[in-house]
Amino acid sequence: MSHNTFGHLFRMTTWGESHGPALGVVIDGCPPGIRLEASDIQADLDRRKPGQSRFVTQRREADEVEILSGVFVDERIEAEYGGPVTTGTPISLLIRNTDQRSKDYSDIRDKFRPGHADFTYDAKYGVRDYRGGGRSSARETAARVAAGAVARKVLDHLLPGGVTIRAALVQMGPHAIDRAYWDWDQRDLNPFFCPDAKAAAFFEDYLDGIRKAGSSVGAILEVVAEGVPAGWGAPIYGKLDQDIASALMSINAVKGVEIGAGFAAAALSGEENADEIYTRQDDGPDFRSNHAGGILGGISSGQPIVARFAVKPTSSILTPRKTIDTAGHATEILTKGRHDPCVGIRAVPVAEAMLAVVLADHALRHRGQTGK
Amino acid sequence: MSHNTFGHLFRMTTWGESHGPALGVVIDGCPPGIRLEASDIQADLDRRKPGQSRFVTQRREADEVEILSGVFVDERIEAEYGGPVTTGTPISLLIRNTDQRSKDYSDIRDKFRPGHADFTYDAKYGVRDYRGGGRSSARETAARVAAGAVARKVLDHLLPGGVTIRAALVQMGPHAIDRAYWDWDQRDLNPFFCPDAKAAAFFEDYLDGIRKAGSSVGAILEVVAEGVPAGWGAPIYGKLDQDIASALMSINAVKGVEIGAGFAAAALSGEENADEIYTRQDDGPDFRSNHAGGILGGISSGQPIVARFAVKPTSSILTPRKTIDTAGHATEILTKGRHDPCVGIRAVPVAEAMLAVVLADHALRHRGQTGK
Amino acid sequence: MSHNTFGHLFRMTTWGESHGPALGVVIDGCPPGIRLEASDIQADLDRRKPGQSRFVTQRREADEVEILSGVFVDERIEAEYGGPVTTGTPISLLIRNTDQRSKDYSDIRDKFRPGHADFTYDAKYGVRDYRGGGRSSARETAARVAAGAVARKVLDHLLPGGVTIRAALVQMGPHAIDRAYWDWDQRDLNPFFCPDAKAAAFFEDYLDGIRKAGSSVGAILEVVAEGVPAGWGAPIYGKLDQDIASALMSINAVKGVEIGAGFAAAALSGEENADEIYTRQDDGPDFRSNHAGGILGGISSGQPIVARFAVKPTSSILTPRKTIDTAGHATEILTKGRHDPCVGIRAVPVAEAMLAVVLADHALRHRGQTGK
Amino acid sequence: MSHNTFGHLFRMTTWGESHGPALGVVIDGCPPGIRLEASDIQADLDRRKPGQSRFVTQRREADEVEILSGVFVDERIEAEYGGPVTTGTPISLLIRNTDQRSKDYSDIRDKFRPGHADFTYDAKYGVRDYRGGGRSSARETAARVAAGAVARKVLDHLLPGGVTIRAALVQMGPHAIDRAYWDWDQRDLNPFFCPDAKAAAFFEDYLDGIRKAGSSVGAILEVVAEGVPAGWGAPIYGKLDQDIASALMSINAVKGVEIGAGFAAAALSGEENADEIYTRQDDGPDFRSNHAGGILGGISSGQPIVARFAVKPTSSILTPRKTIDTAGHATEILTKGRHDPCVGIRAVPVAEAMLAVVLADHALRHRGQTGK
Numbered sequence A, B, C, D: 001m002s003h004n005t006f007g008h009l010f011r012m013t014t015w016g017e018s019h020g021p022a023l024g025v026v027i028d029g030c031p032p033g034i035r036l037e038a039s040d041i042q043a044d045l046d047r048r049k050p051g052q053s054r055f056v057t058q059r060r061e062a063d064e065v066e067i068l069s070g071v072f073v074d075e076r077i078e079a080e081y082g083g084p085v086t087t088g089t090p091i092s093l094l095i096r097n098t099d100q101r102s103k104d105y106s107d108i109r110d111k112f113r114p115g116h117a118d119f120t121y122d123a124k125y126g127v128r129d130y131r132g133g134g135r136s137s138a139r140e141t142a143a144r145v146a147a148g149a150v151a152r153k154v155l156d157h158l159l160p161g162g163v164t165i166r167a168a169l170v171q172m173g174p175h176a177i178d179r180a181y182w183d184w185d186q187r188d189l190n191p192f193f194c195p196d197a198k199a200a201a202f203f204e205d206y207l208d209g210i211r212k213a214g215s216s217v218g219a220i221l222e223v224v225a226e227g228v229p230a231g232w233g234a235p236i237y238g239k240l241d242q243d244i245a246s247a248l249m250s251i252n253a254v255k256g257v258e259i260g261a262g263f264a265a266a267a268l269s270g271e272e273n274a275d276e277i278y279t280r281q282d283d284g285p286d287f288r289s290n291h292a293g294g295i296l297g298g299i300s301s302g303q304p305i306v307a308r309f310a311v312k313p314t315s316s317i318l319t320p321r322k323t324i325d326t327a328g329h330a331t332e333i334l335t336k337g338r339h340d341p342c343v344g345i346r347a348v349p350v351a352e353a354m355l356a357v358v359l360a361d362h363a364l365r366h367r368g369q370t371g372k
Helices: A038-048 A075-081 A106-110 A118-125 A131-136 A138-158 A197-212 A240-249 A262-267 A347-370 B038-048 B075-081 B106-110 B118-125 B131-136 B138-158 B197-212 B240-249 B262-267 B347-370 C038-048 C075-081 C106-110 C118-125 C131-136 C138-158 C197-212 C240-249 C262-267 C347-370 D038-048 D075-081 D106-110 D118-125 D131-136 D138-158 D197-212 D240-249 D262-267 D347-370
Strands: A011-016 A022-028 A065-067 A091-096 A164-172 A219-226 A254-259 A277-279 A285-287 A305-311 A321-324 A330-333 B011-016 B022-028 B065-067 B091-096 B164-172 B219-226 B254-259 B277-279 B285-287 B305-311 B321-324 B330-333 C011-016 C022-028 C065-067 C091-096 C164-172 C219-226 C254-259 C305-311 C321-324 C330-333 D011-016 D022-028 D065-067 D091-096 D164-172 D219-226 D254-259 D277-279 D285-287 D305-311 D321-324 D330-333
Touching: A011 A138, A011 D022, A011 D091, A022 A138, A022 D011, A038 A065, A038 A138, A038 A347, A091 A138, A091 D011, A118 A131, A118 B347, A131 A138, A138 A347, A164 A197, A164 A347, A164 B262, A219 A347, A219 B262, A240 A254, A240 A305, A240 A347, A240 B240, A240 B254, A254 A262, A254 B240, A254 B262, A262 B164, A262 B219, A262 B254, A262 B305, A277 B321, A305 A347, A305 B262, A321 B277, A347 B118, A347 C347, B011 B138, B011 C022, B011 C091, B022 B138, B022 C011, B038 B065, B038 B138, B038 B347, B091 B138, B091 C011, B118 B131, B131 B138, B138 B347, B164 B197, B164 B347, B219 B347, B240 B254, B240 B305, B240 B347, B254 B262, B305 B347, B347 D347, C011 C138, C022 C138, C038 C065, C038 C138, C038 C347, C091 C138, C118 C131, C118 D347, C131 C138, C138 C347, C164 C197, C164 C347, C164 D262, C219 C347, C219 D262, C240 C254, C240 C305, C240 C347, C240 D240, C240 D254, C254 C262, C254 D240, C254 D262, C262 D164, C262 D219, C262 D254, C262 D305, C305 C347, C305 D262, C321 D277, C347 D118, D011 D138, D022 D138, D038 D065, D038 D138, D038 D347, D091 D138, D118 D131, D131 D138, D138 D347, D164 D197, D164 D347, D219 D347, D240 D254, D240 D305, D240 D347, D254 D262, D305 D347
Parallel strands: none
Antiparallel strands: A011 A022, A022 A091, A065 A091, A164 A219, A219 A305, A254 A305, A254 B254, A277 A285, A321 A330, B011 B022, B022 B091, B065 B091, B164 B219, B219 B305, B254 B305, B277 B285, B321 B330, C011 C022, C022 C091, C065 C091, C164 C219, C219 C305, C254 C305, C254 D254, C321 C330, D011 D022, D022 D091, D065 D091, D164 D219, D219 D305, D254 D305, D277 D285, D321 D330
């Protein structure tokens, strides 16, 4: 979890800038013998990629992934596994940037956009690649999604069909969905990854208005992992909820993370909050509520793991804003270019990817320490 | 950030159980030549220690810290520095447990307390030290506070008088303080670390009621670091806000963390949320709002760093609760013993400590990479 | 492997100075359910401890170890396991220093002893605890030996009775033992851990001469692990031989490490060096030679792992040596005090401990990645 | 230092197989503002690349490096720095494989080559990319050399013109060079990186004989860093010599590493071995000998850092060797294909690269902790 590497046994190192030739990720520590080819990863990338509706940036990127290492196939492996498999060595994934518009960047070169990392990168590094935000661009999340697809494969290898990870948009601007109408199937039928069809219909008009006004709006997302067995996580500073918080907070524009009841837990009494345990016919405990969000003492309880996080509104808006230039003088800036009116939408596949990476890492760590 | 170690260049490794002979922390990577003696650490420990009011656990622990390594003094150092200084080698701090009541633990040995880590530790490890919660006890946070005191010393060494880290309780149960009455001086005049005197007066009655009912209640805390220069933090997976989220979420009973505007940012427009920048006479940017909480793109902006986090109500309550025993049979449990009616209160010095540790680590990492 | 922490999944963090109140180690990541009590560790410590013959330092240290955390026993565990077991949480081990002579340290305070770390610690840190060498003292290796005892327990837990780790002194000064007379049983019958009884007899006179002359002499040691299964190690920068080299080179006074044929391999032809493989009745390959030292491509082959390392002569000698003082002026120094005429002797249990730590770590990492 | 990542603050993660589409390295933690373009890296790669004489493998690889991220230039940076500079974000370097011969690999697919990693990779991972040795191929060292070129740039940025890192071949088979004739200028005038012109002339005939016989031979190399200031290194498990040993032992085919006097130190007396210190006119200590190899207590002393390491003879030889096949049956193998008769030769630039990486990492770590 330092610099550009995330994870301990299942580790990803991402690299690349928004307008450089390419971006990518190196995944280290993947178990061997897992079927993997580019198409497994492409499906997830396609869910994140820009330009899929009028509600996301119109930048056109194929986001085609190349696997450069770490998988192998010959006729014998083909016969046994049905295609290429991981070899246990680093998996290098490459995604070319293809739609970097050649344009005049002097505006963002000379001025710090409010709400962006322009000023802080400049303060830290002195030099920065300002084109499209450089390394601070949300484009980096493509690499996470690619790694997440591999992480899902790892989970499926360890627990075939066992773990399901899904995220959804549960609030746009001040408008929360009605959880009574939650339907995962609906989620993929609208451009917002919204599980409440009625809310999704409302968001269409709502976001059109925001978009046409050249403004932007925030969102709240929820990500859920079902089927995680009890026992994953590592106290005290490798807690599962801690690593989930770390993973989600590392996503661009995220300003808050909560697990289970989250901030609302503060207002509950001990009686209300502690999830009582009942017996079940099969085995294992039967928790009748999940205020804990599936994690107690930093270790999974076997209940669904539930996290929510807040994404701030895109800072790139068409209204001129007060700022200073690199020489420290007062000026104004107006961010033109292709941007997301609600950047939270595309964070849905990114959140799933990050949760998958955290879980794959903890699954291997748990197996390492306990053999389970 | 793995298992029981936190940090990268300034690293702490904590150990110890609630009812073992002692607990402690080893701090590695501390710069040399910093004045440090036990009394520097004791002051912070005293703020966290139990038994200081009727609103916290009545366990009596002196929480006296011993420095076992990593500092040195002789007459020459005494003359130059005025006392013992750090040598750059690991600082081992030890705190003896003295008030472990000898009692019958069979109840928590055989039954899983709802809302506790009993079940998950059992699922992970098979064996567990159930006395007082063992490793999952909030008693471990004494070690964090000790390390945090050293971290503050490091920050003061790097930026003399520069960085101020303070936390406060801003909500108890459903009752938020009135931020208009925020007064840091008031914070230390009540047993709740509450900066709003009027709210503190209300909390006294309120928490007495909770306490007498054998119940418990949650809280929200805010922790602020002023004076952090622009440039600390390391994209993409060593973001300052990410590491703060990780640090705060690792504290016992924490269920949510937010930075700056946090979850409320979701409801804002891009115009409202992005903090405009003005010029100042001295130098540096003049941000007129701080929705970002002092961090942009994972790097500090020079504004105050502001984080909030939610602490769930103590699960140890006097009301019997449904649960199962270790054999899987239905039963009930009632947690007797000395507990905090609002465990959030004592999280105040812990939050300060964790933020200090994160900042000391990032200060050294930033200096390592950039020389600044 | 950074600063004062060694290992990845099985991690040890050591602390303490030669003349401070105590030294110790925190072991993190140990599997749960392993029988462990102080006496298991004490046996190894007793082999390393000073004052056991006239050939080692006459400092008198009981080197009694206390386990402060990470193990637990109650009547039920007692009945099932026969005593305390590890819980999977950090194991903190403490060893008090008891024989720090109060004396005048002004000589080593003011002058840099040639061949010691005095000058380099001063150059790095500015302040240093010079009493007995402070952190750079070989006394730190007691903590390694304690951790090594736990590591052996881990290996025995994973592969009951499977792995045997033994070291021996194979050269003292210019005098190599005769490998034809190698007898492990002899090793523990002389004060040199020498497996060749005849050489041991010679060393007795030889080292007496060195000792009486106030001089010192180097040594070469060999450490062997038998029973390590094929498959441990992790290319490219977590190679098993790399981590063994790192572990052994980190021991005080070690100047060289080799695996298998080692430096002699340079003079071999490819035909001679590559160990041919034959079949065996049971299963697995039958290597008829072991130039590889049990490691190929950084991964164990199932053959015995064989490493050798060179220990320089103690720099603390009774002959006056030219040096400079802390002000940079020319002077002389003569190191009085209790020292080892051949510090390599006591490195024998340290080497076993370090190899055990490396193997325990790799065993867990291998299990984490592959499930084997 | 785990899996495929090396370093702590200056970190490299390498990936790629011998016969995959490409290999590469991601460098994280590089300071910003350092002039860097592909040609800076290419020069070092060209020294390592195959096919440069009849004494190395005849595989033809251009080894052209592409910089995919982490550097930036615009007209302003061009004017200030003269070309692209590092931005402080990850530097991704890519080298395409171009000369993977399409051929029948069934021999090495089915049989384990003695002295190779074939058997151990199979034991660990179950599946392996056997083409050209896959991940265990020395081709991976191209990525190290590329990273090493960046590391040199970092050192030069920190200490302009200060640190010189050079390696040389000092023994081939049983034939050591005559150190009296050491001339660094000669080193680059022969295909062996040999600083003794006379020995180089001898090696030409000698290695021709080995090559024509289809045999191979080992070598000893020495790598020296001059100009390293006193103070780099971090006790106890981040010792500079420990990390150098780790770095060199991680190079393919290396079986031993020594620092300064190394194994010969075992035969010395304390009087002979400890380097006396004299005063100098300028400042700093004047060591008149360097048995320590520039490192005391794991920290640099300001003297030249001197390490030597042994490279075993290539296991790929034209003589048939006994082995077993993957089914465990006895068979023979004869390794055809393009191989190095003395693989040690091409390890020269690799050793320089690894030492540069270790030093760059420690320079940044030292600056982080001490500000120096």
